[in-house]
Amino acid sequence: MKVLVSLYIPQLGIDMLKAHSELDVTVWDKDRLMTHEELLSQAKDYDILLTSSNYVINEEFVQKCPSIKMISTFSVGYDNVNIPLLNKHNIPFGNAPGAMTDATADVAFGLMIAVCRKMFYMYNMIPNDNWNILMPRANLGQEPKGKTLGIFGMGKIGMEMASRCKGAYGMDIYYHNRNRNPEAEKELDAKYVSFDELLKVSDIISAHCALTPETKGIFNKEAFQKMKSSAIFINTARGGVHNETDLIDALNSQEIWGAGLDVTNPEPMKADNPLLFMENVCVLPHIGSATVKARDEMARLAALNIIQFANGEEITNRVLK
Numbered sequence: 186m187k188v189l190v191s192l193y194i195p196q197l198g199i200d201m202l203k204a205h206s207e208l209d210v211t212v213w214d215k216d217r218l219m220t221h222e223e224l225l226s227q228a229k230d231y232d233i234l235l236t237s238s239n240y241v242i243n244e245e246f247v248q249k250c251p252s253i254k255m256i257s258t259f260s261v262g263y264d265n266v267n268i269p270l271l272n273k274h275n276i277p278f279g280n281a282p283g284a285m286t287d288a289t290a291d292v293a294f295g296l297m298i299a300v301c302r303k304m305f306y307m308y309n310m311i312p313n314d315n316w317n318i319l320m321p322r323a324n325l326g327q328e329p330k331g332k333t334l335g336i337f338g339m340g341k342i343g344m345e346m347a348s349r350c351k352g353a354y355g356m357d358i359y360y361h362n363r364n365r366n367p368e369a370e371k372e373l374d375a376k377y378v379s380f381d382e383l384l385k386v387s388d389i390i391s392a393h394c395a396l397t398p399e400t401k402g403i404f405n406k407e408a409f410q411k412m413k414s415s416a417i418f419i420n421t422a423r424g425g426v427h428n429e430t431d432l433i434d435a436l437n438s439q440e441i442w443g444a445g446l447d448v449t450n451p452e453p454m455k456a457d458n459p460l461l462f463m464e465n466v467c468v469l470p471h472i473g474s475a476t477v478k479a480r481d482e483m484a485r486l487a488a489l490n491i492i493q494f495a496n497g498e499e500i501t502n503r504v505l506k
């Protein structure tokens with residue numbers, strides 16, 4: 186079976202695939218990402234595709250690449266993939282859950298501290314030759330100790346963010362989720378509340394949900410208006426979870442205090458986006474999973490999906506809906 190690895194994943198994953206005698210593996214090893222058009226024109230000659238959250242897998246893809254029998258993604262998120270369509274065409278799809286739990290929670294935690302202390306804005310004062318030594322009343326930040334953390338989406342990454350905040354700062358944890366999370370309630374004393382209540386009580390709200398029709402744009406004008414004026418919004422999940430224009434307005438009108446984003450809407454963010462120049466905002470270019478450990482594990486899981494398929498085994502991380 187011919188496998189197209191459409192991005193240059195860590196060697197561990199490539200070696201796993203190449204060690205399988207049934208698989209004829211081609212790797213896109215250029216130092217730039219394949220364009221969507223290149224993906225469509227190349228994948229049409231393959232049986233299996235290893236893709237990522239960069240590419241939309243939709244009707245057009247299925248029509249233009251009819252030989253594809255299985256898809257594996259080098260990501261945990263799959264909001265870019267039409268799963269019901271793949272099910273209809275009997276194309277199994279597997280992802281890489283759990284690979285970047287700690288790595289992404291670290292970014293959320295780091296952004297929280299960076300926003301509290303205006304770190305990115307203050308850093309920029311140095312290259313701009315604006316280092317003002319000890320201006321007693323200028324650029325004052327917040328201290329996270331003892332604050333209330335609201336987790337929107339208490340899955341694995343939400344739990345890790347909450348446990349960091351509880352351990353480091355003794356924060357009180359509130360959460361909102363599709364379902365109750367008994368482990369979070371037991372281990373972190375996390376309190377389950379409605380979305381509105383979460384907005385009301387939290388000093389820091391961190392989004393860790395999947396992007397679904399229910400969560401798309403849920404952090405909008407109305408939501409920001411319900412938050413404390415001292416609140417900080419952190420998003421390391423998907424940019425589509427917040428409405429970026431509403432976020433900019435909420436920050437400008439001081440409805441909320443600050444924001445830390447590892448994901449934007451759209452991605453990449455334009456270089457002149459006003460969020461990049463705000464004192465209480467820190468933006469990163471979607472680096473949640475960018476550690477050696479996380480990327481190796483993503484490569485291993487993405488390769489494993491394909492190997493299980495090639496062996497005729499059940500795909501452990503198959504996504505069904």
Ligand code: DGY
Binds near residue numbers: 259260261262263473
């Ligand atoms: C994921 O795996 O979903 C990360 O956000 C990278 O796309």
